[in-house]
Amino acid sequence: MAVLSRCSRAVTAATTPNAAAAKFSYLIRALSPFSSSSSSTFDADNGLNSRIKTAVLGTLKREPKDRNVQWVFLGCPGVGKGTYASRLSDLLGIPHIATGDLVRDELASSGPLSSQLKEIVNQGKLVSDEIIIDLLSKRLEAGEAKGESGFILDGFPRTVRQAEILEGVTDIDLVINLKLREEALLAKCLGRRICSECGGNYNVACIDIKAENGKPGMYMAPLPPPPQCASKLITRADDTEEVVKQRLRIYQAMTLPVEDFYRSRGKLLEFDLPGGVRESWPKLLHALNLEDEEDKQSAAA
Numbered sequence: 001m002a003v004l005s006r007c008s009r010a011v012t013a014a015t016t017p018n019a020a021a022a023k024f025s026y027l028i029r030a031l032s033p034f035s036s037s038s039s040s041t042f043d044a045d046n047g048l049n050s051r052i053k054t055a056v057l058g059t060l061k062r063e064p065k066d067r068n069v070q071w072v073f074l075g076c077p078g079v080g081k082g083t084y085a086s087r088l089s090d091l092l093g094i095p096h097i098a099t100g101d102l103v104r105d106e107l108a109s110s111g112p113l114s115s116q117l118k119e120i121v122n123q124g125k126l127v128s129d130e131i132i133i134d135l136l137s138k139r140l141e142a143g144e145a146k147g148e149s150g151f152i153l154d155g156f157p158r159t160v161r162q163a164e165i166l167e168g169v170t171d172i173d174l175v176i177n178l179k180l181r182e183e184a185l186l187a188k189c190l191g192r193r194i195c196s197e198c199g200g201n202y203n204v205a206c207i208d209i210k211a212e213n214g215k216p217g218m219y220m221a222p223l224p225p226p227p228q229c230a231s232k233l234i235t236r237a238d239d240t241e242e243v244v245k246q247r248l249r250i251y252q253a254m255t256l257p258v259e260d261f262y263r264s265r266g267k268l269l270e271f272d273l274p275g276g277v278r279e280s281w282p283k284l285l286h287a288l289n290l291e292d293e294e295d296k297q298s299a300a301a
């Protein structure tokens with residue numbers, strides 16, 4: 001509860017542009033040394049690396065009152081991190097930064113990393129920490145230039161090492177751990193569709209799990225595209241059954257320990273999705289103490 005009230009304060013706190021900009025430059029500078037292409041610089045046990053971390057730590061531990069929230073979404077592939085993170089981003093006016101999107105943008109750019117990334121992503125494996133932190137640092141830098149403050153991270157951190165690096169350079173206020181019944185995850189991934197023109201995310205899967213052995217049933221309606229997107233839908237190349245199963249295995253092995261990392265620091269908010277967006281969104285807002293924000297937005301619309 002203490003974490004939540006701290007977050008609510010942070011949500012409503014006015015952000016001084018200068019303080020926010022300073023905060024971001026610290027974060028970018030702090031992340032940048034780890035984005036070096038030299039693997040020895042990145043070695044967690046390397047003396048130079050620890051020195052950089054220690055130097056950065058001294059300047060970064062600041063109170064969150066002068067900035068927007070810094071939240072992280074955790075959860076298995078298909079759980080809906082992107083959907084809820086993007087809704088919260090719209091509601092709070094805080095950037096939604098999805099490392100999966102950064103990877104896909106890089107893939108589409110046919111830059112030097114493109115073919116290397118394609119092979120990794122299409123096998124359902126994780127991209128190296130070096131590459132992902134490099135992409136994230138560049139995204140934060142671009143945001144800083146536009147005066148962005150705070151973030152809702154989706155898909156990062158995905159390894160304990162990434163979590164340690166992030167924790168070493170800034171304070172994460174809250175980690176929202178979305179949970180969905182395992183039976184629904186694969187179907188949700190296979191039903192995902194993206195509009196090739198506007199980038200909107202939709203889902204054609206209709207999940208209808210019957211009550212069984214004392215376990216309640218669950219219904220999740222499809223999330224259909226609006227008519228203007230219907231003929232432009234594409235499926236992600238890594239949303240095939242084989243690759244999704246591999247991503248779910250990797251989540252268990254590499255990302256589940258990240259949940260423990262934040263749980264032990266008292267930052268993890270567990271949220272069991274009760275169903276589809278219509279049913280889950282109001283409950284998530286309630287859990288985050290944000291119902292008033294939505295009321296204000298509806299009143300202003």
Ligand SMILES: Nc1ncnc2c1ncn2[C@@H]1O[C@H](COP(=O)(O)OP(=O)(O)O)[C@@H](O)[C@H]1O
Pocket residue numbers: 076077078099100101103120121124125126127128129132154155156157158159162238247
């Ligand atoms: N933090 C990260 N660390 C390593 N690889 C990542 C990270 N974020 C994204 N990726 C790569 O991008 C792919 C797509 O990510 P994402 O869109 O978040 O997928 P998911 O639907 O599995 O949550 C991942 O399978 C992985 O290859």
